Amino acid sequence: MEGVTNTIGRRKTATARIYLSDGTGKITINKRDIDVYFPVPKLQYVVKQPLNLLNVADKYDIKVNLSGGGFNGQAEALRQAISKALAEINPEDRTALKKEGFLTRDPRKVERKKPGQPGARKQFQFSKR
Numbered sequence: 834m835e836g837v838t839n840t841i842g843r844r845k846t847a848t849a850r851i852y853l854s855d856g857t858g859k860i861t862i863n864k865r866d867i868d869v870y871f872p873v874p875k876l877q878y879v880v881k882q883p884l885n886l887l888n889v890a891d892k893y894d895i896k897v898n899l900s901g902g903g904f905n906g907q908a909e910a911l912r913q914a915i916s917k918a919l920a921e922i923n924p925e926d927r928t929a930l931k932k933e934g935f936l937t938r939d940p941r942k943v944e945r946k947k948p949g950q951p952g953a954r955k956q957f958q959f960s961k962r
Contacts, residue, residue: 838921842914844939847902849910853918856894858884862911863899870899876908883916883935887926913938 842849860880862870871877884890895915899907916935920927930936944953951957 840917842910844910845906847906847910849914850898851914852896858891862897879908
């Protein structure tokens with residue numbers, strides 16, 4: 834089968850494992866449709882960005898296992914996974930996806946809270962006396 838691949842995408846603590854295959858453009862996330870899983874249009878747009886960039890939105894079916902993180906992190910992890918899969922299927926598309934920054938893993942994560950202070954950087958109010 835020509836257009837079948839599986840890749841992984843990550844953002845913050847979210848992980849997206851996808852199975853991309855030839856089809857009609859159906860995106861299934863954790864056995865639910867994309868409209869049900871991401872009811873916010875902005876998140877649906879983020880997920881479909883690489884597909885719309887290459888004009889292949891109705892060419893592939895995508896089955897997704899999403900775990901960890903929040904809505905935004907999950908959507909961006911899924912965007913990276915889809916971009917990686919598209920670049921794997923057609924290497925000529927890689928430059929366009931890379932130029933938009935869809936293949937780059939965003940390394941920013943929440944910094945851990947340190948002991949003896951209320952947050953990661955914040956400290957309790959200093960009292961001289």
